[in-house]
Amino acid sequence: MVVNKRFPLPPTPYAHPTAWNSSIKPEPLHAIFARQTQAQPLAVLAEFLGREFTYRQLFAEAQQFAAGLLSRGIGKGDRVGLFLPNVPAYISAYYGAMMAGAVVVNFSPLYSAEELSDQVEDSGTRLLVTLDAPALLPTAVEVLDRSSLEMLAVIGLADMLPRLKGLALRTLGRKQLAKMPKRPDVSRWTEWLSDAAPELPDAAASDLALLQYTGGTTGTPKGAMLTHANLSSNAIQIDMLDPFDRSDPDIVMGALPLFHVFANTCVLNRTVVRGGKIVMLPRFDAGQVLAAITRSQPKAFPGVPTMFQALVDHPDFAATDWTSLKVCISGGAPMPGPLREKFEAATGVPLVEGYGLTESSGVVSSNPYDGLRKPGSIGQPLPATQILLLDKEDATSLAPDGEPGELAVRGPQVMGGYWNRAEAAASEFAEHNGERWLRTGDVATIDADGYMAIVDRIKDMIAVGGFKVFPSQVEAVLLQHPAVKEALVIGRPDDYQGERPAAYITLATDAAASGEELKEWLNTRIGKHERVAEVVIRDELPKTMIGKLDRKALRAEVLPA
Template identity: 45%
Template sequence: MHKPWLKHYPAEVPVTSEYPRMNLAKFLLQTTARHPDHAALYFLGKTMTYRELLDASFRFANALRRIGITRGERVAIMLPNCPQAVIAYYGALMIGAVVVQTNPLYMERELLHQLKDSGAVSIVTLDILFRRVAQVRDQTDLQTIIVTSIQDYLPFPKNLLYPVAARKDGMDRTVTYGSGVLNMQEMMACACPAPILCEIDAERDLALLQYTGGTTGLAKGCMLTHYNLIANTMQSKLWQYRNVDGHEKYLAALPFIHVFGMTVLMNLSIAAAGTLYLVPKFQITEILRLIDAHKITVFPGAPTMYVALIHHPQRSKYDLSSIKVCISGAAPLPGEVQTQFERLTGGRLIEGYGLTEASPVTHANNIWEKRKLGSIGIPFPDTDAKIVDPESGEELPPGEIGELVVKGPQVMAGYWNRPEETAQALRGGWLYTGDMAKMDEDGFFYILDRKKDMIIAGGFNIYPREVEEVLYEHPAVQDAVVVGIPDAYRGETVKAYIVCKSDAAVSAEELDAWCRTRLASFKVPRQYEFRKELPKSIIGKVLRRKLLEEEMGKAKHAQGGNHEPRG
């Protein structure tokens, strides 16, 4: 098949490569053998070496075995970015268990769905989240709740001050131990540190059940094998070929519970003997301080993270010149944000693309060679992609808009216990992404939007990203998102939600005039709503569906108000 993107591969990046068929946790063993005393983790002032991390992971793996966890059983991890999240992840993989990453922000209803669907038999969580887990336990297969605390890995004197701060913030740290509720630190202290690494079939055995965000319905568990995750980690490593093993410092602001953070931060840093600077909660002042003080070199993130950094009023006080590589994912990266960030730091910020079903990365712009603003770049090594007609499935020529489909070693085995949806997503070896896109003559791909997000107004197809790009270019706009809302005449019409920069203001009339000189009239927003902030996910992705739900609620209320009272 013709692959025009291959001519844009850097000489240092192979078109194809070998990916080891092994237990994913072996990355940690291999790196420790090479760099035992190198810093693996940095957490709020405390450093953990690779030797210490491996010892802790072995202890946790043996502790899991001791309480009866066996190969193939699911272990949920409900933690922010902290040392325990890394220890629990690799420890579970070492015994052949399947990790289920669980969002610490989940409320009982969301938590119950994921635990029941996955059949998890154990969960690792924080003391401040214990009550939430305990409330749903009886409705799940959970046999054990393993509890830890942020305090456990804090340096002196932060560890002593933590309880006081937690009480001040109203955190409930009460845990009732016994009856299957265990203390993680006590388990590890009693556990044997003997090496353990379960032999697995890398291409068949699952390492991870990673749940989709649920933007198109109930969250589904993507079955990702050890081989899927190893391949995507190695592909990401090959793409960043100028990075030096044992020298890079990774800013882990993306949560590991999101597959993007798990692959391009946790797995990649461990495989490349990097140091992970763990950020349990995204706070922009702390991010700036970390970059300045520790000379961070790699900072994968979501666009909103870079927007926050660019617009921070005190950013000039911090030296950001150590940054070499930033890979943006999880949402479209506005071209203006990319330009401003690179001007500010001197580093390279590129847009990539992926989805949970592909571990997640399939495309990225070149970091140091040819790239294109607004493009998601070109397919990774050993990854194929094409644009097809969403109805017929026929491949479309360059420039035509259709559905993006991908193929590669990182593509999932299917959806957990959902054979019909698996058959719909995986056809003939191709993963149907549900994203509307196009490829240009050079083989660079462009995402226009999810099929569900496309707005059809008066018979015209409108892709929100195109409109958002124009809004982001306005000097007063900090954040912008566009949705299609019901319209009696056009079917749908375009509405824009705007967050202005702190030192700027703009009116709806001014934005309308701005857009009309840059967009066809049918794409110009008909309504504007100004807000102080937009609803976002844990990784900073704007929750378009939340805005749509608000609009639907308003429409329903308006209709209800027009009904004649029954007599």
């Protein structure tokens, strides 16, 4: 394979339909939402479990939420957290907070109370918006009591369902709803919606819009600071990849969780940029997705490899009507070749692999939707995105001729830094010829056609079905057990999830515990996506020459070559 050092590589043909050097005009995200609402107020933005929500409805609710925030003293620069699954009110809360000048902080519904508390404290989140679901509201209340969080706004699930479904949930399905605590710092979502018309703060594309937590290269979660310019640019860049007839209805399958940067950009913001519709599901369920594809006829389906594997394995897969789909986009983790081949053969729909990271607002590159796709490749960079390969051992130098290097990125979607972590941000960037490049931690090649492939990675993060698991966090919890002396967590290959965490430990002197006991103890104290497949007890763990636990040596020892 030819290994080049950067992209663009003249005279490399650009495979995407929009020119690589296209100009991009960033805007505040809520300004784009306002423009689309004015252009097509009655168009459907979200279809949710049989109920449709128009642009005008959700924009009006966002305005009401902005007014409610400002009336309670939450405004410019304040942080508003979203601890939500996919529900239509997520859209109102997201854009409404931005209208008020606030900064959105996305929190995964999979977080434990401890994880959520840590990130609430780090971000300085004042208000947390959540759902009256048993898996969410009790955790949010616990965080309210153990952190500096000031208030909860609780969305009612029944309020977003079709009338009869909502009535049935309120009367017959009460066990599926969490009881609202009677306390002044917990209010219903509707109490935060105000019909007042306050003066909204001025907004600039350079304003901070979102704190999206990620592990970076250190494994310690940090808030990537994404501006309106970063997010709107990436949404516009992704829309530029679409080669299909723009007069056709733009309908996207919304099964990815919106709190994840992949969905936040590719499903929500890109759809609003385009004026399209999201077929929204509260969570991924293979059967529900297949039924929604047949019923709602989406044009595109962004997902992670585990989703496509689950669809292939489902008994309704063969009976699903795939004719509306133009493209399926896979990201978040490497796409196994056999899965891609099986999916495409059965559906006739291209399954296109792309690549991105939180620090780049979601997406860096993609194979073309309609054109040359290379198996195992992450494609060419998005418009206005530059790529450079750095020396794997010395980020101040370029990769040696003919060798892979650490992938570095420049573009309008790249973050400015980490929240309150100037030193961490500095280590994530490299300077070359007076330019600032984001280091990805992934080792890549660029071939003669300008297509990239990830061949290794520097980061220790484990990719579990599109989510990132930070080994150091799981190890820290495991070391709280009195029987555990040392611990290392690595990712092991998994046919379904891509990777699963596995823990390797040594026992404290005179301690007695089995691996199964430790596994059960650990998995009740961490997020669902972090749960380990196994705890292996060993006499010793590999160490470096200075006595530091050596994760790299453990991987080499226990993983297949």
